[in-house]
Amino acid sequence: MSNRNHKIIQRMKQLEQLRLTACYVLLVLILITQFKVWSQTQERPFILVKASERQKILDKIEKQDWANEIYTNLQKETDKQVEVFYDNPEAFVKQLPFDWSKRQQNQFPPFLKTTHIANGVQENLDNATDEEWQSAELLIENLQVALNCGIMYYLTEDEKYAYVASSILYSFIKSVQQSEVSQWTGRGGWLFPYDGFREVQVIGYKLPLIYDFIHTYLKNEGTSFDIIENRKVSFPFNEAQKVFKTYANITVNYGQTGSNHCVLEAPNLVYNALAMDNESEREKWLSYFLSESTENQDALPIMYKNYKKEGDIWPETSQYLNHSTSLLAELMLVVNRYDSSLKLGEKYPNVLHALPRLDYFVYPNNEIVRWGDGHRRAHAPYEAYDNAYVLAQMDGLTELQNKFAPLISRAISKGKYKRKSMEALFWYDNDFKDAPATIELPRTDKVYHAGIIIQRNLSSTNSPKDGLMCFVGGAHMVHGHAEGMNIELYGEGQVLGVDHGRKKYGQDLHENYSRIFAAHNTVIVNGSSQGEGGWVNLGINKVKSIAMEPEVGREAISPYHSFTLTSFEDDKGNKAEATQERTLALIRTSPTSGYYVDVFRSKSRLPNEYHDYLYHNIGDELTFENKDLDLKNTPNRYMSNANEPWKRNKLYRHPGWHFFEDIKTSKTYDNDVKGTFHTKKLKQGAVFMQLHIPGFENRTYTKVKAPTTFESPEPYDSLPTPTLVIRKEGEAWKNPFVVVFEPYNEMEVPSIQSVTKIEQDRLYKGLKVISKTPSETLIQYIITQSKNQVFKSDTFDIYFEGTFAIITLDENETLKSIYIGDGKALNYKNETIQTESDNTYYKEFNNE
Structure with missing residues (x-):
């Protein structure tokens, strides 16, 4: 070739x-x-469930008791409403909150607007009265009836349900179009002209779901009842599409970025996008959730930046972080079910990993560590666990399936979780009958965005009453408080040393106390500590960790001891200008006893400085054993800022202590002080928190009745909170605030026999604490210094180079143990210790 x-x-x-x-x-x-x-x-419905899944769901209802219960309850409730509708369709529809006075000829009347007026000014609906909210509530209830009817039509194919649903949806579409969307400060709504944010959460998202469920009926020339023409009419598809676009647009162009608002509005965006019948329109609006952020709405990739590492959580307070993450997980599942090629679980796995984190921020009584606007009592988002499992299963994420299956099984078996929602009926199949999981709570943990460091020491008795736990923290965030470097203390089954919490937004108490320094266990500098800048002008610096043991994720070196040393800059405004450090230690002395050591250093860069240490404890009263403390009424002591200007969400009456009542103050008192908070009305019986306060010069002691601590156990959820305030004239750094706290109950006596300060050159260096536990007497030398300080005492024969150490002796002063939480070297009598690179050390000595 x-x-x-x-x-x-x-x-x-x-x-x-x-x-x-x-x-x-x-x-x-x-x-x-x-x-x-x-x-x-694809054939509708497909937003929450597909048309092709109907038979599978019916089989589930027949075979699974929990599914049958969901269906039976839905059928029973819905049939009641359907019967009322068919008895008089005109009267049923006319119960909707129409504003008949504004009806134009031959047109549907508009709906009554839902507004809230405070001091003559239109505001959002946070504090709307029952009367103001009445029309909205009526509308929400009827839309839920329509949605329930839509679901029943899908399950039964009985058109009687579809006719009711279509008549309500038809009436809404006709009426809502008689109004204009408000342009109020970029946050306006259609029916809530001053709170579009709330409108899309309670109204806007329901409409597309109703439409999706009854679409088969509508496209087959199903009719709706028209109260103006008093007859059955065809459904206005084009008008419905306009309404869906309008609600989607409220989220995309009238929302707020950089907070949980984007998450809370996202269901409205996603569901209305999926309700659009034009394919290109549907993809366009859905892209605002999947990829395209706007000035008013963050898309999923932006929101996901809050979950950079596995275990990261939504950076707000407890109820918001849980709710936000749960919503994101649910929407990821909805969109993934619509288009499984997106693989959103695989692309954004840390959203799912974040869901169980709140389970780890709990006290031994299962109440939640509280910061900012967070609640004390909440539950894990178990339904979100189920959603996460389904999404992980769709995307083949074995690790996440293995993570959530036992958590769901544990919750169901312990009676903490019962599947009740319609989504459960549609999405969940597995029963998870495997052995329940256990959650191992670590000795220390961090809520990173809140500057919180947690210490816990659970008892070998396994009783929540014997558990010990505390935290120190503070930071700025959306829904955060200007709280300074705050602590909470737990004992005898209750959070005793408490953060005030919150109730209704916008109220004087919330704005000018709950949110600011005086409501927290912190130090106020020059009477002027405050927040400034950032979210609603409450910005503060974050509490920073200097040293701690054990570090998060590491094994504790001692079964009895832990500590943290943190710092904080109180420099907002221009009258505090302070640097602060706080050592908080948890020391267990027996399975049923232990105590906390709190050392708070504070110094201002301004002349004529003074510092106030605040501690709030639920209870009936605070008493002192010092007969010569001689407290006198001082009603005006904290009133200087009581009438300062206040502008909601912008300007406050810092630091908030003008809410204190029954104020009694001592003269300057230099001696040691011993006091007790009595909490005698609990159902469990009386508990106490005893305080040992070493004496220093230039101190005055004040006890007050602070406002009620929200979400306290009865009856303390309606009683004032006894509070101690210690004032130090001049700096409080070289000789800081030092308090030893011991919780005990009415069947016990306090174990601490004495607390004596240890000094070097008249400067505070630590404490000698003698305790008598049920089994032994302990003598403990506790050295608490700033980083890289040295303590040397010939009297005690101690040399310590470091931050925190405990030397424990028995009653014969025989060495039992040495603990170094952070330090390089320690000499005690004949014992010489050089620590390894991690600066920690623990040894128990057998002297038998």
Whole structure:
């Protein structure tokens, strides 16, 4: 064969290969296009559930008791409303909150607007009265009836349900279009003109779901009842699409970025996008959730930046972080079910990993560590665990399936979780009958965005009453408080040393006490500590960790001891200008006893400084054993800022202590002080918190009745909170505030026999604490210094270079143990210790 012919043959082979490749590529493109078109034009319903899944769900109802219960309850409730509707359709629809006075000829009347007026000014609906909220509540209830009817139509295919649902939806669509969307400060709504944020959460998201469920009925020429024409009419598809776009637009162009608002509005966006019948319109609006952020709405990739590492949580307070993450997980599942090729679980797994984190921020009595606007009592988002499992299963994420299956099983078996929602009926199949999981709570943990460091020491008795736990923290965030470097203390089954919490937003108490320094266990500098800048002008610096043991994720070196040393800059405004450090230690002395050591250093860069240490404890009263403390009434002591200007969410009456009542103050008192908070009205019986306060110069002691601590155990949820305030004239750094706290109950006596300060050159260095536990007497030398300080005492024969150490002796002063939480070297009598690179050490000495 000639070379020329050979080249021709080779060229022909190449062309054939190119043709085959082109055909293959074309085939793939056709298949992708067909899949995309199929995913977009699939038969409704498909937002929460697919038409093709109906029989599977009916089988579930027949075989699974929990599914049957959900269905039976829905049927019973819905049938009551359907019966009322069919008895008089006109009267049923006319109960909707129409504003008949504004009806135009031959038109539907508009709905009554829901507004809230405070001091003559229109505000959002946070504090709306029952009367103001009445029309909205009526509308919400009827839309829920329509949604329930839509679901029943899907399950039963009985058109009586679809007719009721379509009549309510029809009336809403006709009436809502008689109004204009408000432009109020970029947050306006359609029916809530000054709170579009709330409108899309309670109204806007329901409409597309109703439409999706009854679409088969509507497209088959199903009718709706028209109260103006008093007859059955065709459904206005084009008008419905306009309403869906309007509600989607309220989220995309009238919302707020950088907070949980984007998450809370996202269901409205996603569901209204999926209700659009035009495929390109649906994809366009859905993109605002999946990829395209706007000035008013963050898309999923932006919101996901809050979950950079596995275990990161939504950076707000407890109820918001849980709710936000749960909503994101649910929406990821909804959109993934619509288009499984998106694989949102695989792309954004840390959203799912974040869901169980709140289970780890709990006290031994299962109440939650509280910061900012967070609640004390909440439950884990168990339904979100179920959603996470389904999404992980869809995307083949084995690790996440293995993580959530036992958590769901544990919750169900312990009676903490019962599937009740319609989503459960649609989405959940597995029963998770495996052995329940256990949650191992670590000795220390952190809520990173809140500056919180947790210490816990659970008892070998396994009783919540014997558990010990505390935290120190503070930071700025959305829904955070200007709280300074705050602590909470737990004992005898209750959070005793408490953060005030919150009730209704916008009220004087919330704005000018709950949110600011005086409501927290912190130090106020020069009477002027405050928040400034940031979210609603409450910005503060974050509490920073200097040293701690054990570090988060590490094994504790001692079963009895732990500590943290933290710092805080109180520099907002221009009258505090302070640097602060706080050592908080948890020391267990027996399975049923232990105590906390709190050392708070504070110094201002301004002249004539003074510092006030605040501690709030639920209870009936605070008493002192010092008979010569001689407290006198001082009603005006904290009133200087009581009448300062206040502008909601912008300007406050810092630091908030003008809410204190029954104020009694001592003269300057230099001696040691011993006091007790009595809490005698608990159902469990009386408990106490005893305080040992070493004496220093230039101190005055004040006891007050602070406002009620919200979410306290009865009856303390309606009683004032006894509070101690210690004032130090001048700096409080070299000789800081030092308090030893011991909780005990009425069946016990306090174990601490004495607390004596340890000094070097008249400067505070630590404490000598003698305790008598049920089994032994302990003598403990506790050295608490700033980083890299040295303590040397010939009296005690101690040399310590470091931050925190405890030397424990028995009653014969025989060495029992040495603990170094952070330090380089310690000498005690004949014991010489040099620590390793982690600066920690623990040893128990057997002296038998």
